[in-house]
Amino acid sequence: MPQETKRTIPSDLIEATAFELMRRAAIEIPEDFRLGVEAMVDTEAEDLSRFVLESMVENWHAAEEDRRAMCADTGLPRYYVKAGNEAVIGGGFVALERALRRATARATHEIPLRPNRVHPLSRADHNNNVGINAPEIEFSFEPDADWLDITTVHKGGLFGTDYRMLFPGDGKDGIKRFFLDTMMQFGRRGLACQPAIVGIGLGGSKDTSMILGKQAACLRTVGDRHPDPEIAALEVELTELGNNIGMGPMGFVGTSMVVDCHIDVGYTHTGGMPMSVHSFCLSSRRAVARIHPGGEVEYRTDPNWFTPYHRREGIE
Template sequence: MVSASTGISQELLYQVGYEVNKRAAIVVPQDGLTAFGNAWERESKPLAHFILGKILENAKLAVADARPMCGDTGLPRYYVKVGNEARIDGGFVALERSLRRAVADVTQDIQLRANRVHPLTRKNPGNNLGVFAPNIDYSFEPDGDWIDIIAVHKGGLFGTDYRMLFPADGTDGIKRFLLDNMAEFARRGLSCPPVVVGVGLGGTKDQAVSLSKEAACLRLIGNRHPDPDVAVLEEELRELANKTGFGVMGVGGDTTALDVHIEIAYTHTGGMPIAISQFCTAYRRAVARIHADGEVEFREDPLWFTDYYRREGID
């Protein structure tokens, strides 16, 4: 389909951007299905057990009918990881044009709800496009000639919050923020648990928020951070979130969080910024790699958080 001399073609980028966007809307990833199934099996509250069964049934019906698995599109977005040796015919402008076209076409073809509007006038172009929409975030990887395109449909209205903690707040402060975050969004009816909670800890304010969203959306459920201290805290926060007893859709139950993922960034010595994002019951993500020879490989694991992406020193 392409030759290495010209690079990955704009048309192929469009086709893959279209396919992952469509799959994300329809097909619940396998790690989500497994986690919902496990939650259904161990749920002790009858209503929560019933709803979890319906969530699993809905996931099957969405695939059978080739229709979106949630009526609320959320906000479609892309994460793109680019190998350092990858070449794109037309460059990154061609890539972004392809992804924007894909969002507009998928919105029309599978009747995604057009959620993106002007924030003041509420004008709706009807295609989930607009100023800074869709979000496209990038990361890079050495020694690769491929491009990974990850589509996420992130429930848009709830779950993300930020707080500036200080070093003396310690893990107690982190736990307090998690409980405040979960209670606040449940109280306002803006939560659709069970969720995957992403925590961005450290960095700058904007990094904390971005990392929390990536942590929620771009790691498989059950995956643990390589730093053992962080991994222990992930387990503690998951148990704490489930002790709230909010349960599926807030009806009361054993599973409120399918998992908690923490990503850390080195931060100012005087502070401990923290952000939380919740990836809702509409667990929507699809991943594909485009190789330099045009071969396309779909897979489950986003492989977003590589050793290189989390590097500490110069290299």
């Protein structure tokens, strides 16, 4: 059927786009994050902390001028795919997954990225960031759309993340305490590479809370607020709390800890309130492309992952 063929998004275009996304994510700091950190340079009163922030801004310029990765620890590259309900992928979803794996391997060699992915026990490294369950590919869907949104995120993975089972009675005090604990625990010596966007996953089951927190850190932009006013107010409150710890970049004395805080929630067990905290880093690497059925590709840095449909509450 010619009409079907015309609408199909070919997998070679997906691979080429994913490769370009890997390059952009590694090299170009998203503007919202850069502006957020530059604003902190203006408010940071401590010499050491301000020196660190200024060095990072200079580093982003150097990366873009030289077209080299901004940080050598290019993290664990991963993908978030949002498919319009009417999107048709040439070769289907298996072809899409293969295209993303091929793009990851080629980008690792050609940009280059650091081949961080190893087998957890044998430590075998294929030098291409591809392996068992790697890179991760998460899917989401959007009604009344025929495009494919691909987001890549390069996030480090060793420090700055924690999970805790809280209970309804712990309330916002419990949330604040655990937030402070995590900020300080990983902020010392700058292990979390702060200031960063901090994502919090609240509710769901344990695994959901981890996934939501990571997505809140990696897939929302500086200044974005949750549509629920109570959650939005808590996001602002936690941002201020983090910046009042007295700790800044590298764990030096300062006021620059949290560029922004994002909270996303999921309905949870009536007896519990699982919570996760995820710090992204000073190289908050994300890049997004929308591929249209006609072959047009639009690049951007806002994943727009949490659409009203994605956060739907009712049955439909």
